[in-house]
Amino acid sequence: MSNAIPQSTENGNGLQSRGPLKVAIIGGGLVGSLAALSLARRGHEVHLYEYREDIRTAELVQGRSINLALSQRGRKALAEVGLEQEVLATAIPMRGRMLHDIKGNRTVVLYDPCTNQCLYSVGRKYLNEVLLNAGEKFPNIQRHFEHKLHYVNLTQGRMEFKRAPNKEIVEANADLVIGCDGAFSTMRQQMVKTPGVNYSQEYIEHGYLELCIPAKNGEFQMPENYLHIWPRDAFMMIALPNQDKSFTVTLSMPFKVFDTIRTTEELLNFFHKYYADAVPLIGEERLVKDFFKMPPQHLVSVKCHPYHYGAKALILGDAAHAMVPYYGQGLNAGMEDCTFLMSLFDQPNLTTAEILEQFTELRWRDAHAICDLAMYNYVEMRDLTKRISFRCRKWLDTQLFRWYPSVWVPLYNSVSFTSMPYSKCIANRKWQDKLLSNVFISATVALVAIGVSTYFGVFKISYF
Numbered sequence: 183m184s185n186a187i188p189q190s191t192e193n194g195n196g197l198q199s200r201g202p203l204k205v206a207i208i209g210g211g212l213v214g215s216l217a218a219l220s221l222a223r224r225g226h227e228v229h230l231y232e233y234r235e236d237i238r239t240a241e242l243v244q245g246r247s248i249n250l251a252l253s254q255r256g257r258k259a260l261a262e263v264g265l266e267q268e269v270l271a272t273a274i275p276m277r278g279r280m281l282h283d284i285k286g287n288r289t290v291v292l293y294d295p296c297t298n299q300c301l302y303s304v305g306r307k308y309l310n311e312v313l314l315n316a317g318e319k320f321p322n323i324q325r326h327f328e329h330k331l332h333y334v335n336l337t338q339g340r341m342e343f344k345r346a347p348n349k350e351i352v353e354a355n356a357d358l359v360i361g362c363d364g365a366f367s368t369m370r371q372q373m374v375k376t377p378g379v380n381y382s383q384e385y386i387e388h389g390y391l392e393l394c395i396p397a398k399n400g401e402f403q404m405p406e407n408y409l410h411i412w413p414r415d416a417f418m419m420i421a422l423p424n425q426d427k428s429f430t431v432t433l434s435m436p437f438k439v440f441d442t443i444r445t446t447e448e449l450l451n452f453f454h455k456y457y458a459d460a461v462p463l464i465g466e467e468r469l470v471k472d473f474f475k476m477p478p479q480h481l482v483s484v485k486c487h488p489y490h491y492g493a494k495a496l497i498l499g500d501a502a503h504a505m506v507p508y509y510g511q512g513l514n515a516g517m518e519d520c521t522f523l524m525s526l527f528d529q530p531n532l533t534t535a536e537i538l539e540q541f542t543e544l545r546w547r548d549a550h551a552i553c554d555l556a557m558y559n560y561v562e563m564r565d566l567t568k569r570i571s572f573r574c575r576k577w578l579d580t581q582l583f584r585w586y587p588s589v590w591v592p593l594y595n596s597v598s599f600t601s602m603p604y605s606k607c608i609a610n611r612k613w614q615d616k617l618l619s620n621v622f623i624s625a626t627v628a629l630v631a632i633g634v635s636t637y638f639g640v641f642k643i644s645y646f
């Protein structure tokens with residue numbers, strides 16, 4: 183990708199073929215910093231506005247999930263900006279799920295025994311730093327930390343920020359404003375006030391909080407190349423490995439269960455009952471400290487349509503499609519948004535208006551589909567993984583994938599290890615389910631028929 187800046191032919195309404203745009207990106211998280219980098223590589227003048235201070239110099243970074251599972255879609259987006267290898271160099275491969283039952287027995291279910299694909303556990307802060315550092319090479323990116331968007335005029339591309347520490351108002355304008363400001367996006371809030379923008383959000387009844395299994399004598403306390411899961415029907419715990427040989431543990435439960443745990447004694451009783459094998463790994467003292475440090479966090483799933491407003495505004499990542507985190511796809515889908523958007527920017531004949539319009543049209547079904555899949559996987563992780571039927575289906579899927587890899591791609595593989603559109607992953611699973619149920623029905627009918635004919639055959643023989 184050349185850094186040469188193309189000549190502008192834009193008329194401000196996005197109605198002519200494009201030259202370099204002045205683009206404001208709201209939110210310097212993972213998707214915003216990737217979008218900034220991708221646009222800067224194409225010669226646009228990028229202004230990245232981030233509410234928080236620069237995480238590269240901040241002493242304490244507060245926020246969600248310390249580590250994340252990176253899969254194919256995120257890797258592809260990182261490869262496109264030349265950062266995949268740098269990120270994978272420090273990531274920890276997770277080859278499958280390690281299930282911990284209530285007695286402490288462990289069972290491994292590999293993600294992909296046929297082609298050995300795996301997820302990668304990456305540090306959120308590290309990934310954000312890599313993306314921000316890569317942006318430093320581009321003089322056409324200007325970073326504005328501690329700028330909180332509080333108003334945007336979607337028709338004119340005019341913005342107002344509150345700048346820390348005094349909350350003084352700073353005004354700015356841009357040809358295009360891209361909201362990458364997360365699940366509670368201010369950009370989206372402004373967009374949904376306009377007619378024609380559909381929006382829905384769903385808080386699930388479960389919250390989450392993060393605990394830690396520290397390293398012991400400089401080593402991991404559990405096998406590191408797995409995503410550990412403690413499925414317990416109505417709730418569950420998962421753990422992902424970190425570079426420093428600790429695990430970040432995420433406990434997900436209905437708020438009403440969290441509410442029953444108010445004292446140290448209640449907490450320890452609860453853990454000894456449901457997660458006994460994890461207690462010595464976390465350590466009782468640390469468990470108590472981390473559990474009561476912060477209240478459990480809410481999880482929200484957001485769908486909206488369209489993702490753009492005219493030729494001036496667009497939302498990406500969680501701002502457009504926040505989802506519950508149980509498919510490990512929120513970030514991957516947000517990064518894939520960038521891949522999609524850039525493929526449209528690379529079509530020279532499209533105007534900005536057309537790019538934004540096509541982005542919505544190409545993306546919304548798949549974004550809605552992954553929000554639905556993420557909800558489904560919550561049930562799968564906490565409940566279905568324990569069931570024999572789940573393991574039988576997993577086994578059957580694996581065999582069929584091994585024999586017919588281009589025809590039978592299991593749902594999890596298609597979501598995590600391919601770039602198949604999410605809606606197609608669902609359609610794929612539907613015909614697989616239908617085929618299997620037809621085969622099952624036919625096999626049952628055949629068995630009954632054989633049984634009946636054998637019975638009457640025997641009867642006939644003995645009669646005659």
Ligand SMILES: Cc1cc2nc3c(=O)[nH]c(=O)nc-3n(C[C@H](O)[C@H](O)[C@H](O)COP(=O)(O)OP(=O)(O)OC[C@H]3O[C@@H](n4cnc5c(N)ncnc54)[C@H](O)[C@@H]3O)c2cc1C
Pocket residue numbers: 208209210211212213214231232233234246247249250251252329330331332362363364365367368390432498499500501507509510511512513514515516
């Ligand atoms: C517990 C948990 C575990 C997860 N695990 C995974 C996983 O394993 N794999 C995966 O793919 N995804 C995972 N996700 C989802 C993933 O974290 C998100 O999808 C991803 O962070 C979205 O990136 P984003 O840049 O769109 O939003 P964010 O990461 O939320 O970044 C938004 C940025 O915008 C800034 N901002 C907000 N408001 C303003 C404003 N008004 N003005 C200026 N800046 C603003 C914020 O400070 C922030 O820096 C998980 C999520 C959670 C909660």
